[in-house]
Amino acid sequence: MKLILLGPPGAGKGTQAKRLEDKYGFVQLSTGDMLRAAVAAGTEVGKIAETIMARGELVPNEVVVGIISDRIEQPDVSRGYILDGFPRNVAQAEALDQMLAGKGMELDAVVELGVDDGILLQRIEGRAAETAGGPRADDNAEALAKRLKVYHEQTAPLIAYYKSRGKLKTVDGMKEMDEVTRQIEAALGLLKKKGSWLSRLTGK
Numbered sequence: 001m002k003l004i005l006l007g008p009p010g011a012g013k014g015t016q017a018k019r020l021e022d023k024y025g026f027v028q029l030s031t032g033d034m035l036r037a038a039v040a041a042g043t044e045v046g047k048i049a050e051t052i053m054a055r056g057e058l059v060p061n062e063v064v065v066g067i068i069s070d071r072i073e074q075p076d077v078s079r080g081y082i083l084d085g086f087p088r089n090v091a092q093a094e095a096l097d098q099m100l101a102g103k104g105m106e107l108d109a110v111v112e113l114g115v116d117d118g119i120l121l122q123r124i125e126g127r128a129a130e131t132a133g134g135p136r137a138d139d140n141a142e143a144l145a146k147r148l149k150v151y152h153e154q155t156a157p158l159i160a161y162y163k164s165r166g167k168l169k170t171v172d173g174m175k176e177m178d179e180v181t182r183q184i185e186a187a188l189g190l191l192k193k194k195g196s197w198l199s200r201l202t203g204k
């Protein structure tokens, strides 16, 4: 299954992607994680990305499109993958469509984690306080506010983009983590139906 998890910073995309990876073997592909690894390794990409990321802005489209294009060719993602943090704007979404069409592939679904802005701000300010001086250079209040602004301006238009293509599924990202996972699984048709022969057999 090929999925996109869409939602603002602090919506829980990373947590949910990890859970789906553990349970179903779809590989979490986080452009943020890949860029942080590139920064840590001091690669060319890392040098380009470092200051941009620290400011909470988007790194150039061609950089992330190139990373994802290479990554989805790797054999370990043959069972599927979850794009977490990509695409971040319409140009990246169009590049992804072209990339997939060129490989004869198609996205299965885009799952939007819907969250309330006010609560999100509280969450991310809490995260900034908790992780002050921590490993992420962009987890300070200023960069987080910038990331949220960039989300609204550049990433939120993807909701309409995927809706018009019949791909969008929205779940309530404000619920408890387990409930959000359950809603995602239900939206993707991954839950076993009660009363199925398998559930009668296993009692689950």
Ligand code: AMP
Residues within 6 Å of the ligand: 009, 031, 032, 033, 035, 052, 053, 054, 056, 057, 058, 059, 060, 061, 064, 084, 085, 086, 087, 088, 092, 138, 147
């Ligand atoms: P994340 O871990 O997804 O919150 O990403 C952290 C930072 O990495 C973002 O604030 C951007 O600077 C950069 N980044 C991650 N993914 C992308 C992307 N698809 N396009 C541009 N910049 C990205």
